[in-house]
Structures are given as structure tokens and as C-alpha cells.
Amino acid sequence: MNKYPHSTRILVALDCIVFGFDGEDLKLLLVKRNFEPEQGKWSLMGGFLEQNEDLEVATNRILYDLTGLKDIYFEEIKTFGKVDRDPVERTLSICFFALINIHAHNQDSAKAQNAYWIDLKNRPNLIFDHNKMVDLALQELQYKAALHPIGFELLPEKFTIPQLQKLYEAIYDSPLDRRNFSRKILSTNLLIDTGEKNQNSTTKKAILYQLDKEKYQSQFKAFHYFISDSMR
Amino acid sequence: MNKYPHSTRILVALDCIVFGFDGEDLKLLLVKRNFEPEQGKWSLMGGFLEQNEDLEVATNRILYDLTGLKDIYFEEIKTFGKVDRDPVERTLSICFFALINIHAHNQDSAKAQNAYWIDLKNRPNLIFDHNKMVDLALQELQYKAALHPIGFELLPEKFTIPQLQKLYEAIYDSPLDRRNFSRKILSTNLLIDTGEKNQNSTTKKAILYQLDKEKYQSQFKAFHYFISDSMR
DNA sequence: GCAAAAGTGTTGCTATTACACCCATGC
DNA sequence: GCATGGGTGTAATAGCAACACTTTTGC
Secondary structure, eight states: OOOSTTOOEEEEEEEEEEEEEOSSSEEEEEEEOOSSSSTTSEEOEEEEOOTTOOHHHHHHHHHHHHHSOSSOEEEEEEEEOOTTSSSSSOEEEEEEEEEOOTTTSOHHHHHHTTEEEEEGGGOOOBSTTHHHHHHHHHHHHHHHHHHSGGGGGGSOSEEOHHHHHHHHHHHHTSOOOHHHHHHHHHHTTOEEEEEEEOOSOSSSOOEEEEEOHHHHHHTTTSOOOSSOGGGO | OOOSTTOOEEEEEEEEEEEEEOSSSEEEEEEEOOSSSSTTSEEOEEEEOOTTOOHHHHHHHHHHHHHSOSSOEEEEEEEEOOTTSSSSSOEEEEEEEEEOOTTTSOHHHHHHTTEEEEEGGGOOOBSTTHHHHHHHHHHHHHHHHHHSGGGGGGSOSEEOHHHHHHHHHHHHTSOOOHHHHHHHHHHTTOEEEEEEEOOSOSSSOOEEEEEOHHHHHHTTTSOOOSSOGGGO
């Protein structure tokens, strides 16, 4: 240990932007801090990287503590490294976003962390540089979701095309044509008709689909153009 | 300083994949290590993040030391954080790639670092997890260059469309149709005809273009589809 | 004049848009 | 039966792939 001379060791945090979707709006899982510094203010969920912990392990640990979920989809965004970004001590923040099915996560885990789902559009001011992190995370989500089928991570196992459309409309904050959207999604062949229909509807019941996980895996890196350039 | 209790400070390195293009092949600027550990072996250029140094500043410092260039295009890829990735001491590596005009950089700077341009296709085995870093960097370059006009960063100020095509063919290691490529590039309106022609040619002299930097900036985030999905 | 490289043109196809119409459900 | 939301259809257009031909240059 500590054999490289003359170089400083630095505190390394992980900060996580957790996105969820309640059927209408995009939500963020935010923490009302009951600890110093900035007690009482809102922040992202985070934690410190431990000496004997792989980075991926730490990420999964933080997400599990917050949501009670394992195998969450997450993606590293950027490392924030201004010297003075944390007033207490110089701290790097490795920042990533995660997508979860808002109904699958464990409410108790969230409560234990003093975390709440907040509407993305009405989000409060966050501590430190966390506002910038959220802005960047939303940009990355919009970027990735236009090309790759990551949106499904935010939905329950079975979902309808109109639900999927509402999700995309929330992500891009703009309306999409119902008919063209449906055709585009179905043409990817990523969806399997379950034969069931959404019973929670007062009008025509929409078909419930589920993701073809094999195709999802194999086609993940292909470009799908879910959203045209002009919409983004 | 050091006010957060109970958390370990960690050594943070930056490792840089520098891409260049000599007109025929993609090149990597690699360092033949004249220091321990792994002296005599090949590695990426890197350095440590200092206590009072912003992350971006450190990145620019390392790139400047290596190439003698400022304002280099670079992009963060990922932070490598396996506990045992460096045998000497646990070290995080914030990994990024940079694109430079191979003829503009300062040979003396590179020599001072014991760095050489190596053909990407014939690259030697690298130390630690640096092979993985290069693989990932190439993937990211391919991904980004298919959608955004970053390829120009690898070319001199004035260049011809056939040169640009050779660059894209090197990046994707696959041939492109001359006529369709030309049309696609010109349709972006990113190129300005300088009126000059490439004199280093024994046959028909190609038109020298330069980048319209204003359009480059403003359209950078738009999708351009330089390369079709099937080619990637 | 000929070989080699660069510039421009055409055509058929595919994908995307911007629309309209019909069906199922609950009241 | 009617309002609401969901599923399917179509015609015009734009963009793309796969081609051939012509021009410039050095020898």
C-alpha cells in the first residue's frame, strides 16, 4: 500500500441520479439530507468509494441501499472534479444515472435514506453541483433513449404502447404522433404481445406487451432512432 | 481539509488514449515506459490528479505535456476502478480519449515522454487494463464519429473529401462508397470550399475544404448519421 | 492516349411524415 | 349512442443505396 510517492490521495464519492416514471411524469429519487453538511437541503443519493471496494460494487451497493433493487440499469456519465466542489473537503464525484421501475423498488429502503420521488419538472434546488449533474443526466438519457431501447427499464414487466409513448413524451417533453410512434416501436420487433390487455382502462383496453429480452440484448448497440433528430 | 470521517482517500490517475491519423491509418500515441512499474513495456500516457488541481486542468496538463498542444478535443470515457487494477497501490483511472492532428503536435514533447505513434491495428500489448481502455476508446470513437463531426479533429486545417473518407474507413475498418460519402458530407454544409486544390497528387487534384467552425459548434449536438448503422 | 483518382448524375427503394378511419369500452 | 382512447391504413415525400459516366492530371 501507498507505494507511489509524491501523489495525493483524494476522497472519491459516487452520486447517483435515479430516474423513475409514474405513468405520467419523469421522477427523480432525491434525498432530504438529515446529516451535515447542508442538512435539510435536497441532494442526490451518494456514498463514498471504500478502499477495498471495486467501483462497480460500490455503485451497486449505493443503488441497493436506496432502492432495495439489484441488477439496476445504470450508466456512468462523468466525473466531477473541481477542487472546490465540496466545501468540506476536496471530493471527486463519479456521477451516474440509473433507471428503475418506480413500482418495483422498496419504499422502506428509500424511506430509510430519507429519499422521495420528486417530479423532474418541479425539482428543488440541489446542493453543491448536483443541479448540473441532473441536467447532464437528463441530456444523456435523452441522447441514449433516442437511439437505444433503454426506456423499457423505466416501465413494469408488462406495458402498453400508449404507456411507452407517454414515457418518451415525458423524456423529451414534447408530443409524439400516436400512429407513427406505434409503428416505429413495433417495427423494431423488440416487443412480444402477451395476449393480455390492460384492464385499468375505462375505454378500449390496450394490448400488454413485454420486452423480448434476447433481442433487447443483441440489438442493444444498434441504432434504433426511436426519436427523430428534430424532436430532441 | 480531511473533515469527512471514516472514508479512505484514493490515488486518482488519468489515462489518455490519443488518436491520430496519418492519411492512411489510425494511430495511437503510446509510451514506452522508462520507469517502474512495468519498465520497458508499453502503456497509455497518464498522470496523477493533484490535490489542488481541477480535473479538467489535469487532463489538459497531461495532454499538453505529451503533445505540446492546447485546446485538444477530448472526451471522458469511463473511470476504471477495480481494486487490484494497479499492482502497486489501489488507483482509480479516469480514462479519456483525445483526437489530434498528427502533424500539428510537437515531436519533442512526445519524445520527452518517450512516446511514439503506433498503428492501431498493430498495437502491442499494454500494461494493466490499458488494452481494455483502448478497446473502449475505439468503440466510443466509432459511436461518436457516426453521429457527430468529431472526425475533423484528426485532420489538418485544410483537407480533401477523399482524405476524410480514408479517415472514416480507418475508423470503421470498412470501405465506403465514394459518391454517397461525398454527397452526405457536403449535404451537412459543414465544409467550406477554400478554392485551393491538393497539390500533392499525381492525378486529378482534389478540392481542399475547411471546416465551417460556426456551424460545427452550433450543429455539434445534432445527429448527422455520417455512417449508417450497418457499417458500424 | 492511357491509367488513376476525383467530381457529378440517375434511379429505385425504403423510411418517414402527416394525415383519416374504424374499433372497443363504460356510462 | 356517444365520448374517449386504442389499433390500423394510406399517400406524398425525403433520404439512401447502388449504380455509371465524365473530368483532370502526369507520364
